[in-house]
Amino acid sequence: MSYEKLPLEPLFQKIDELKPQFIERLERAVAIPSVSGDETLRPQVVKMGEFLITELTALGFTDIQRKELGTQPPPVADANLQLPPVILGRFGTSPEKKTVLVYGHYDVQPAAKEDGWATEPFTLVHDQAKDILYGRGSTDDKGPVLGWLNVIQAHNELGWELPVNLVVCFEGMEESGSLGLDELIEREAKEYFAKVDQVTISDNYWLGTSKPVLTYGLRGCNYYQIIVNGPGADLHSGVFGGTIAEPMTDLIKVMSTLVNSDGLIQIEGIKEMIAPLTDKENALYDEIDFSVDEFNAAAGSETCLHTTKQDLLKHRWRFPSLSLHGIEGAFSGTGAKTVIPAKVIGKFSIRTVPNIESAKLDQLVFQHVEAEFAKLKSPNTLKVELIHDGNYWVSNPFNDSFTAASKATQDVWGIVPDFTREGGSIPITLSFEQKLGVDVLLLPMGRGDDGAHSINEKLDVPNYINGCKTLGGYLHYYAKA
């Protein structure tokens, strides 16, 4: 893709020059253990929000608001536990400029040295030999959040005007279900977010470890449970085995009809809803930097269902899948227990893709499960229900925003990024798209091996610094589009 380059070298040089300050800023952020999933650390989450307010203020953001979201709903130990605030801020309000909303989160996953970390998780450690920054939140999502702030600092020091109006929306509950965020977006859609033209999120990762990507699609997820009820209480298999209809027998029979060992969903009517694969889309997969070997390394086994990169990626991104997660109510411990569980609940989910309609899928699932149970002629009772659903998301990878991000990536990394989807879900993507009625771009900073939710979470320094350049460059290309 050839394009007219913008003269961004001074910006990129300034960012290189500020590297020590950017690392130091990340160091101060990582030092605050803002674990949203640990109630006792809630003051630290709030402290991290206040850290951001201080930074935004110093950088010249205006209209900074600390939006309180109220009390956290149960289950909580402290019934008065307050949700951490959402931090909003603006940089520029020119009516001539486009407005870009950037979303990120300032809370992190739990971490403890005893879990197996090589370093203290809440101390940012710069491994100079590898040029890697280790620490909880380095890549998820403090690095990217600070990336946007770093871009503003570089502009300020250059005396450059930002080419767009920036709105920031940073939440503190992303790792704990983004409680309260949907309602906030709803409330602010015509208020704080009224003039937003585009939402850009840097909270995912490259597919691999060497090639930048832009992400234009996510699968949805419909999660179901099958409840089989039998006797009034758990029974002893010695006393009752052979004489009573056992709920586990029925549940296992029904669960065994949902998917085959080759991963093919056995529920009728689903595959007919899948959007046909066009030649144009099909061609995209050939270019993507990935391999079955890389997949096997990530999975820690040689149990991939596909032999080519293309098939593998299609089944990860654009075909539905069905996973059996487990059974509630049955024996799940080590060793042996001679129980006939009275009530068992099978859990499974289907990852959805265009054009699978959620309600229609529910109907097909319910029909299938009920028909398979009816075949058993069991005196037990069965109920099947949806626990939660979240729609798939697909954007147009050829729109202005993706094109701008692609150009910035080429400027910085010297390579055309891969256009990827993800197999999982980032529900907030769809919330912004639907509630604000604008396009969303997923522009990741870190690599596929950053270990976002694992021990030894890291962010490579080149990803942090080039990431800042890419975010900055993106705003310039998008402003011109």
Next chain:
Amino acid sequence: MSYEKLPLEPLFQKIDELKPQFIERLERAVAIPSVSGDETLRPQVVKMGEFLITELTALGFTDIQRKELGTQPPPVADANLQLPPVILGRFGTSPEKKTVLVYGHYDVQPAAKEDGWATEPFTLVHDQAKDILYGRGSTDDKGPVLGWLNVIQAHNELGWELPVNLVVCFEGMEESGSLGLDELIEREAKEYFAKVDQVTISDNYWLGTSKPVLTYGLRGCNYYQIIVNGPGADLHSGVFGGTIAEPMTDLIKVMSTLVNSDGLIQIEGIKEMIAPLTDKENALYDEIDFSVDEFNAAAGSETCLHTTKQDLLKHRWRFPSLSLHGIEGAFSGTGAKTVIPAKVIGKFSIRTVPNIESAKLDQLVFQHVEAEFAKLKSPNTLKVELIHDGNYWVSNPFNDSFTAASKATQDVWGIVPDFTREGGSIPITLSFEQKLGVDVLLLPMGRGDDGAHSINEKLDVPNYINGCKTLGGYLHYYAKA
């Protein structure tokens, strides 16, 4: 069955007369919370053993031995935790008399008022209106253990000679796997237990609530696990669903081939090993006091697989059954978790009956599971293994001991007892039979609704007192046989 009655009326009258003392003895025993499963209560278990030593001594037992069993093997919180002692004692050593060994246990299941008990579990409460004794251990197994002591007291007070030599063997770990007992029986077989002619155990229950039974059979139990191994660690179903062979899919498929919803085992070769049903055995089932309604009431549902009492009892006692207990390693909590479990372990067991050979059964199970897994052509790996097995036990309900117990029951209750089996296992039965090479009789005292391991455990006073009479009468009839 007509038989020559022995002149036992004075004994029975003495037992009636001593009723207040017998209840008071049980009260003192129940007051000691000898819960073997709670390490912190281990001193109470030991105290209960010492209580028995005191009682045995006062009644004139000789050669009383407190057999230490050493340190309890892991898992334990206290690595130096000592097993409670086995208490041995003799009453009479006449070479002219037969020697009967009676086994019982002085430990109990856990109990706490908060679990839903109507009364304090470790206070024996005599409900005078219902004539029922409530308390943990009342029926399991302190009532029956003290029953044997009560019989001696009655003889002593009458100035009667006991018609047999009695050996008692009381353990304190029955509710926690009878740790160390097998080895003790092995050690003492040619020592303390050298002259034993017969073992009698009062540690099970009537089938129902109104008719006494003698128990001549138990099913065995072979417990298996199927281990399916896939990826190196649990994976996210969004990222990996559809691309990796999921261990749960394979395990559920294999588990679904083991048994049908009507309870029929689907593993080839098992039914051919079942002993044929003779006319004589078949006729036994007609007389037994039981009903499908009673079964449904106990199960708390109308999900019985059989419509007649006879079929129901045969499937409980003399046909094998297969129960799927659960899955280790899969998601088992409430709610939704989008995990692809990396390693899952399915648990199931088969209740065995004559003439199913344990080793042959293992072979059939392994063959079946491996063949079903091979059909799936999965890249995952499967291993199937036996966790533990315990053989079935069947005695001759027409031997001297059962005949003596039947006569005593008729003397006391005025009715011929039902000859029953049980669906579950009492492994100690087989241990005594095999290691001492003598017959074993199961002679229950309590009723089927005593709630041995539940809240509000109870023993009806008529069962306690008539139970003592039956135990005493049995010794007299057995001595004459």
